[in-house]
Amino acid sequence: MSARRLLTAGIAAALALGLAAVLAETIPLAERRSGFDFMSRETQAMQRDDMSNPGMLSVLEGAELWRTRIGKAGKSCADCHGDAAVTMAGVAARYPGFDAAQATAIDLAGRIEQCRTTRQDAPPLAREGRDALALAAFVAHQSRGMPITAGDDPRLAATLDTGRALYGRRIGQLNLSCANCHDDNWGQKLGSAPIPQAHPTGYPIYRLEWQSLGSLQRRMRNCMIGVRAESYAYGAPEFTALELFLMSRAGGMSMETPGVRP
Amino acid sequence: MTPSRRALLGGGFGLASILIVRPAAATPEGMEAAIRQFAGGSPITRGRVTLDMPVLVENGNSVPLVVSVDSPMTEADHVTTIALFNQRNPLPEIALFQLGPRAGKAWVSTRIRLGDSQTIVAVARMKDGTLWSTSAELIVTLPACIES
Amino acid sequence: MARALINLPATAKRGDIIEIRTLVQHPMETGFRPLPNGSLVPRHIINRFECIYDGATIFAAELHPAIAANPFIAFKTIATRSGELLFRWTEDTGEVREERATITVT
Numbered sequence: 001m002s003a004r005r006l007l008t009a010g011i012a013a014a015l016a017l018g019l020a021a022v023l024a025e026t027i028p029l030a031e032r033r034s035g036f037d038f039m040s041r042e043t044q045a046m047q048r049d050d051m052s053n054p055g056m057l058s059v060l061e062g063a064e065l066w067r068t069r070i071g072k073a074g075k076s077c078a079d080c081h082g083d084a085a086v087t088m089a090g091v092a093a094r095y096p097g098f099d100a101a102q103a104t105a106i107d108l109a110g111r112i113e114q115c116r117t118t119r120q121d122a123p124p125l126a127r128e129g130r131d132a133l134a135l136a137a138f139v140a141h142q143s144r145g146m147p148i149t150a151g152d153d154p155r156l157a158a159t160l161d162t163g164r165a166l167y168g169r170r171i172g173q174l175n176l177s178c179a180n181c182h183d184d185n186w187g188q189k190l191g192s193a194p195i196p197q198a199h200p201t202g203y204p205i206y207r208l209e210w211q212s213l214g215s216l217q218r219r220m221r222n223c224m225i226g227v228r229a230e231s232y233a234y235g236a237p238e239f240t241a242l243e244l245f246l247m248s249r250a251g252g253m254s255m256e257t258p259g260v261r262p
Numbered sequence: 263m264t265p266s267r268r269a270l271l272g273g274g275f276g277l278a279s280i281l282i283v284r285p286a287a288a289t290p291e292g293m294e295a296a297i298r299q300f301a302g303g304s305p306i307t308r309g310r311v312t313l314d315m316p317v318l319v320e321n322g323n324s325v326p327l328v329v330s331v332d333s334p335m336t337e338a339d340h341v342t343t344i345a346l347f348n349q350r351n352p353l354p355e356i357a358l359f360q361l362g363p364r365a366g367k368a369w370v371s372t373r374i375r376l377g378d379s380q381t382i383v384a385v386a387r388m389k390d391g392t393l394w395s396t397s398a399e400l401i402v403t404l405p406a407c408i409e410s
Numbered sequence: 411m412a413r414a415l416i417n418l419p420a421t422a423k424r425g426d427i428i429e430i431r432t433l434v435q436h437p438m439e440t441g442f443r444p445l446p447n448g449s450l451v452p453r454h455i456i457n458r459f460e461c462i463y464d465g466a467t468i469f470a471a472e473l474h475p476a477i478a479a480n481p482f483i484a485f486k487t488i489a490t491r492s493g494e495l496l497f498r499w500t501e502d503t504g505e506v507r508e509e510r511a512t513i514t515v516t
Contacts, residue, residue: 039320040316040318040320041316042316042320042326043320043321045326046324046326190406190407191403191404191405191406192403192404193320193403193404193405193406195406208320208321208323208324208405209321209323209405209408209409210409211323211324219407221409222407222408222409223407225407225408225409226406226407226408262320262321262405
């Protein structure tokens with residue numbers, strides 16, 4: 001290919017990405033609506049009532065894990081972090097964050113994992129395993145009602161760009177991007193289900209379809225499988241980048257963990 | 263066997279990849295038989311029982327249900343049992359609730375699973391042995407983007 | 411079995427009808443779910459729930475696989491006497507889980 005063609009292709013790509021960037025951030029704050037708003041009255045009632053919300057059972061489990069001493073260090077989360085209601089308030093709302101040690105973006109599950117293995121000297125928890133989800137639910141629950149602030153860290157700018165690009169990229173046999181549904185067609189029906197705006201306000205969620213608690217990554221896997229694409233693996237950097245972008249795009253919205261979703 | 267909604271919507275957004283292996287489902291006749299067994303030969307009258315359920319079900323895995331019976335719940339006149347049945351799940355029985363005069367009110371709230379759009383029937387047995395019932399018709403819809 | 415959440419008023423007047431709400435963590439495995447190899451995940455459910463208060467079983471339920479995972483059961487009872495309420499969930503394996511709550515009745 002000639003240099004000129006390469007340049008044209010490069011500009012076209014940059015324009016496409018730029019256009020995708022404009023399209024991907026077009027939901028103004030005033031119009032941002034949580035997945036909660038697209039659910040039936042009954043499912044909303046299930047989330048609202050802590051006595052009825054199955055996610056709260058996982059939060060309870062997480063609270064106990066928080067206090068449990070483990071690993072060669074014989075320490076619990078509480079031994080260092082004290083009362084989670086105080087020390088973890090606002091934390092989940094600003095994740096994914098920047099891990100200085102690895103100079104890379106890290107999600108909440110990754111951070112909890114890092115603490116376990118390096119500071120508690122305990123074996124790692126399986127991502128999407130019951131204990132990992134219970135701990136994440138407990139920690140994220142401490143941010144319930146607080147506004148999402150993730151995405152502002154300048155050290156995460158490159159990761160945010162990657163997330164934005166992934167969000168706007170068409171994938172799978174159905175050749176659809178996240179933006180095609182969640183920016184261009186939110187509020188419309190897909191099959192019989194309303195398409196939400198895809199704001200990760202309630203994670204980990206109790207999804208009725210799963211009959212259990214699950215992470216944002218699991219939910220995104222469902223979407224990727226839905227468009228007949230090969231999903232990223234759990235813990236993949238693509239997922240962290242996407243989560244960072246989605247959280248940034250949801251800036252100002254309230255955390256709801258544990259959310260209930262159909 | 264009536265094809266389920268999942269099988270019928272096979273052409274859509276990822277749904278074609280789903281193969282649901284369905285066991286022999288309960289049928290309206292199966293439900294009638296289960297209700298007759300519960301009734302033990304006594305006649306059932308429609309009335310006094312209320313089923314409160316959403317008409318349009320967002321996800322069949324968890325469907326809220328409130329059943330109540332118009333009864334003074336005194337020692338002499340109270341509900342002893344409320345039985346719930348369905349038409350199209352693999353089994354016709356859902357649950358059996360045992361109450362008594364200490365309940366104060368014949369009222370139970372729970373969440374059930376529905377494999378398909380169908381009719382739910384609630385039958386209440388009174389202390390005097392009489393049976394009362396009501397039914398509800400529900401439409402079960404599907405979520406998008408599920409696990410393969 | 412794992413966690414359970416129980417909600418009832420801490421205090422009540424004698425004769426009040428109170429609402430008791432319970433939520434227990436359990437997959438309520440129906441026995442009809444197919445594995446990728448075609449075999450079925452074996453049934454494993456809570457099949458009985460009861461509440462014992464002031465000397466009697468004031469509510470009981472027989473549960474079948476059609477009860478949703480993480481069973482939510484709410485019911486009413488008359489506040490008769492201060493004391494303990496015992497909640498018991500029994501699995502089809504025979505395993506039993508119990509939780510207790512107290513109420514003050516004036």
